[in-house]
Amino acid sequence: MSLSTTxxxxxxxxxxxxxxxxxxxxxxxSEFDEKLKIALMLGGLRPGTTEPMSASLREDILxxxxxxxxxxxxxxxxxxxxxxxxxxxxxxxxxAVVTVADMAPxxxxxxxxxxxxxxxxxxxxVTNGEKLAELASNQGIARDKFLVNxxxxxxxxxxxxxxxxxxxxxxxxxxxxxxxxxxxYQFIAKGYRPFDQLQxxxxxxxxxxxxxx
Numbered sequence: 272m273s274l275s276t277t278x279x280x281x282x283x284x285x286x287x288x289x290x291x292x293x294x295x296x297x298x299x300x301s302e303f304d305e306k307l308k309i310a311l312m313l314g315g316l317r318p319g320t321t322e323p324m325s326a327s328l329r330e331d332i333l334x335x336x337x338x339x340x341x342x343x344x345x346x347x348x349x350x351x352x353x354x355x356x357x358x359x360x361x362x363x364x365x366x367a368v369v370t371v372a373d374m375a376p377x378x379x380x381x382x383x384x385x386x387x388x389x390x391x392x393x394x395x396x397v398t399n400g401e402k403l404a405e406l407a408s409n410q411g412i413a414r415d416k417f418l419v420n421x422x423x424x425x426x427x428x429x430x431x432x433x434x435x436x437x438x439x440x441x442x443x444x445x446x447x448x449x450x451x452x453x454x455x456y457q458f459i460a461k462g463y464r465p466f467d468q469l470q471x472x473x474x475x476x477x478x479x480x481x482x483x484x
Contacts, residue, residue: 276480277308278473281437281447283316284368284386285361285397287336288463291343292446293384295466300380303473307450311379313369314445315434318362329353336391343463348392360398364390366430367403370421371412373429378410385409450476 280296282289300309324332332353340347353359364386371382385406389395395402400421408414420426440449441458448460450473459472 276306276450276452276477277310278303279310279312279440279449279451281312281314281440281442281449282383282445283314283361284364284383285359285390286314286316286445287332287339287347287391288444289446290347290387290391291339291345292463293345293387294343295464295469296446298466299469299473302470303477306477307473311368311372311383312437312440313365313430313433314437314442314447315365316361316445317359318365318430318434320358320360322358323356324353324359328359329357332359339463346392348394352394354394357396358398362430363400363403364397365433366426367397367400367407367417367421369430369433370417370426371407371410373426374417374420375410375412378412382407382410382412452480 278299282292303309333349336347336349336352339345367386368379368383372379386397386403389402389406390397395406397403397406400418403421404414404418407417437447440456442449442461444462446460446463447458448469450457450459457476459476460469
């Protein structure tokens with residue numbers, strides 16, 4: 272077992288269950304960061320959406336948010352969330368994370384969380400490049416350089432590659448976790464699961480591969 276073994280976290284910054292998964296993932300990262308390579312793959316929840324959400328869709332999404340809050344205890348700001356005319360396109364937020372990953376790899380997880388927090392707690396429009404640039408700047412990343420990279424075709428293609436990799440891996444919902452060692456891989460989460468369950472599964476995987484190698 273070595274750091275070549277990867278724990279892939281498939282997520283979307285505008286996925287409410289991923290926001291609810293925050294504390295669980297942080298516990299996983301804290302416990303296993305020195306035993307595994309932990310990497311983020313942007314899954315693409317609603318990329319390319321162009322139509323403003325309907326009242327019924329807004330009601331459905333807020334219902335999910337309340338479910339996440341009830342199950343996980345994660346905070347949401349429900350008041351005036353998802354204003355009329357909002358286009359729930361998750362591609363820009365994902366592309367922003369991909370951009371930051373290229374510019375400052377050590378900032379990927381803090382930036383990912385900052386986008387989530389901005390969206391779910393502060394009602395910041397994280398589909399807007401200027402707003403995303405402000406969040407990047409808060410992480411010490413040059414705002415203007417971020418915007419140039421964010422708007423580039425390269426960033427758009429890399430983001431698309433993330434979405435395609437998620438589909439090829441069989442990921443159909445978020446959050447998802449996959450453990451991989453060479454050609455061997457195992458789903459350990461398809462959707463939200465509590466830390467205690469995941470801790471046991473990850474530890475068992477580590478012990479199994481330590482014994483075999």
